[in-house]
Amino acid sequence: MTGVFLTILKRDLLLTIRQSTDVALVMAFFVVAAALFPFGVGPGPETLGRIAPGIVWVLALLAVMLSLDRLFQQDWEDGALELITLTPAPLPILVLGKAAAHWIGTGLPLIALAPLLGIMLNLTETAYPILIAGLALGTPSLSLIGAVGAALTLGARRAGLLMALLVLPLYIPVLIFGVTAVDAAVAGFSVRPHFLYLGAILLASLALAPLAAAAAIRNAVE
Amino acid sequence: MSELTGQDLTCIRGERPVFARLNFAWTAGTACQLTGPNGAGKSSLLRVLAGLIQPAAGSLSWHGTPIDEDREAHRARVSYCGHQEALKSALTVREGLQFWADLGGLPNRVDAALEGFELTGLADTPARILSSGQKRRVALARLIVESRPIWLLDEPTVGLDKASQERLEHLIAAHRAEGGIVAAATHVPIALPDAKNLDMADFAPGRLRGQAA
Amino acid sequence: MSEGDLGSLLGGGRHAAFVWWSYAIGAATLGLLAIQSIFWSRRLKRQLAALEAAQGAPEAQETRR
């Protein structure tokens, strides 16, 4: 089972590296969008500092969502997805492999860039580790839930926009626990409950999202 | 004792009935050529046989047991070559074939597949710069890598030059000799000695005429 | 009947406007949806009848032959 998971993970990562401009574009969006906020809400360090965690998390959400079409769209268009569903390997495992590759290609770079945004938005010092830990625990769920959205919109008109409408409401719990974790840390409270909730969402997504996405893919390749 | 049988297969795609009450029984070594006008359901039948489409009615069975009982086992028996070559432009030919080998075929068959279709020279070129004929040969090379009993080929000879077409015919003959089953939908006649014929026009939903070979 | 609050409601008391607005929007939303639903399903029924009339004729002959 893990052989199949690693095979598709290796292939998708290879594709991501070979087409790394896609990743660079998403990261560019992440940074540029963050840079807009000081123009929007004013450069005052206190206001920026207070809303910095929210900005970073919301932009992380949007960045992950923007790159979701890389999950299945290309394979669906060139017929590879059809053949992938025809391999004896169980489809949910393959979806898990693709979601993992998507997370490594999108989630990790976001986590790496988050401190840079923190500095730009004057995030308080104590918040950095919690922001990073929260993103590390939250972005995999975003990729998994996003995989369901990407699979559901295969073949739909304007799949990108439609995916935003489907996926963003489902991202709200991850956003809330991620941001409140940082606020709690800054205010000196314990962040344990927040991370437990994020972990619970991740486990649930790991278990359920591949099944839902696999069912949607089987319908799309029919 | 026939191996792959279809009883009263009916297929509806997007509310449109494509074929109805189609029966066939293929034993080891059989080749069957699907003919019929465009839109008669050749590709749909191949996709039903591959398990991509759920037949609206009727059943498909392997050695008597319906394939619905164990879909994964059925997928391990079938190699499907559709219209699209499913090549990733960023991967080289070898990497592409290695992926399919690792996913559901025999990992050490990649070199044999490359030789089978004279692709050894192109092994390390990215699929992006291949000609359509070369892409078709890479797609067909996957049959060797997966080496599964049932081959479902949808217009396999499109874009192939004479030499490649003959190579494909030899491959099919060898596969049948080993007891494999080949179902091919083609307009261009390919040499399939004593192959059965299945004219999809006989199974248009409106008309009911007799049993297929 | 409790103490004549009808007066303040109908008399347009400060808060009464909010009440009227709420019920008006509620009625408008449900009303519009009801009208749209009725016209939509009627239009479809007509299209189906027309299509079958057009299609029905040749089929009917085929079965009679």
Add this chain to the structure above:
Amino acid sequence: MHRFANPARFMRVAERLLPWFLGLGGILLLAGLYQGLIASPADYQQHETVRIMYLHVPAAILAQGFYFGMALGSASFLIWKHPLGDLMARAMAPVGAALCFICLVTGAIWGKPTWGTYWVWDARLTSMLILLFLYFGYMALANAFDDPSRGHKPAALLAVVGVVNIPVIKFSVYFFNTLHQKSTLFAEGGPSMDPDMLLALMLMLGALGFLATAMAIIRLRGEMTVVKLRAARHGLNRHDDATQDVKHEETTR
């Protein structure tokens, strides 16, 4: 392949019930409006605005009830390939969305005199707003495919995925809400509510319930006609294939 047999039978039953639902809904509506607007007392604190509750609360209950109904129909379609389940879900979606919208608007209007602003990120209102997004997501996905018959399964899957997420979303919104605000007093009152008010609430709930269901039945008739239209356009006869084959055998013999 009796694709239409069962839904057709269900539809006949629904058609017979329709006038009853409309009639009962209408009567209850009149009684509810009378009780709510006239017969029940104004709130000592909120004066007349409490009467908005008789529309706001039933709309909230039914909006959530309809979404769960949609998820049930979708689940039965996914599991037992029951086309009726999916058609019911499609028919209920716009009605549920309308109720959800009414709940939000009346909540906002009620908020103005009570909290001084039209929109407050109160946990209940926020959850209802997200429910409205889920409704829009379902309706958008259901109609997002060029080949309409391709849209049934994804929409059903989304309804089920959505309903699984509702408790998680509700919990996280309440979690978010208690952190940021003392939980706002939502003058809903529980059993301690004045019996006249409670009666008005029940009457309005019944009224909206019957009327909304009646509307769903009308839309269900529409949805089924859409499917029949598509089938008729492709030459499949209206009644199911079984009779179709019999007819053909006679002609060709």
